[in-house]
Amino acid sequence: NAGVTQTPKFRVLKTGQSMTLLCAQDMNHEYMYWYRQDPGMGLRLIHYSVGEGTTAKGEVPDGYNVSRLKKQNFLLGLESAAPSQTSVYFCASSKLAGGPYEQYFGPGTRLTVT
Amino acid sequence: DAKTTQPNSMESNEEEPVHLPCNHSTISGTDYIHWYRQLPSQGPEYVIHGLTSNVNNRMASLAIAEDRKSSTLILHRATLRDAAVYYCILKREGSQGNLIFGKGTKLSVKP
Numbered sequence: 104n105a106g107v108t109q110t111p112k113f114r115v116l117k118t119g120q121s122m123t124l125l126c127a128q129d130m131n132h133e134y135m136y137w138y139r140q141d142p143g144m145g146l147r148l149i150h151y152s153v154g155e156g157t158t159a160k161g162e163v164p165d166g167y168n169v170s171r172l173k174k175q176n177f178l179l180g181l182e183s184a185a186p187s188q189t190s191v192y193f194c195a196s197s198k199l200a201g202g203p204y205e206q207y208f209g210p211g212t213r214l215t216v217t
Numbered sequence: 218d219a220k221t222t223q224p225n226s227m228e229s230n231e232e233e234p235v236h237l238p239c240n241h242s243t244i245s246g247t248d249y250i251h252w253y254r255q256l257p258s259q260g261p262e263y264v265i266h267g268l269t270s271n272v273n274n275r276m277a278s279l280a281i282a283e284d285r286k287s288s289t290l291i292l293h294r295a296t297l298r299d300a301a302v303y304y305c306i307l308k309r310e311g312s313q314g315n316l317i318f319g320k321g322t323k324l325s326v327k328p
Contacts, residue, residue, distance in 0.1 A: 148315045
């Protein structure tokens, strides 16, 4: 089991460029999440998905779009990158959303926008 | 969502027990207490969770106060690899499932 994997690990973008971050999980989990973590801060939720074909906004969704066409994949898109989107991005998945279910996190993508 | 309060930082000596406290005085009856940790330059890692009773697993123990307004994560013998930021998070039954991270407690382990 690879768990949760993220591609790429590092990326540098110029302002205005676009990119897609890929998250994949092999645990057959229903729920998937995208978080961002800024220096010295805890993680904040960008978007999440409760199942294949469904997505919803989190706490900080502006400037991002997501898609979940396959159950195992959750894509995060930046259409026009801004320096404020410089951050570390973490994907997570969980079997279900309820209280007792833990989340499994990927290793992160470190994005710098210049 | 109910809030948690943790010390900003703690220090421990290697091979000694570590008790990491968390206060959650506004916890509701359906809130589970979760602990995650984040090693440097890695994603968060699940440690343990509980509802009312104390819990043990291979990584740690979780002691929950009788009134559930506080809890303590116990690492029985700290190793250098346990140096990380530890997050105490309340997760509500029936919620959308996302975790709300505070700043956590940065644990340093001295050899």
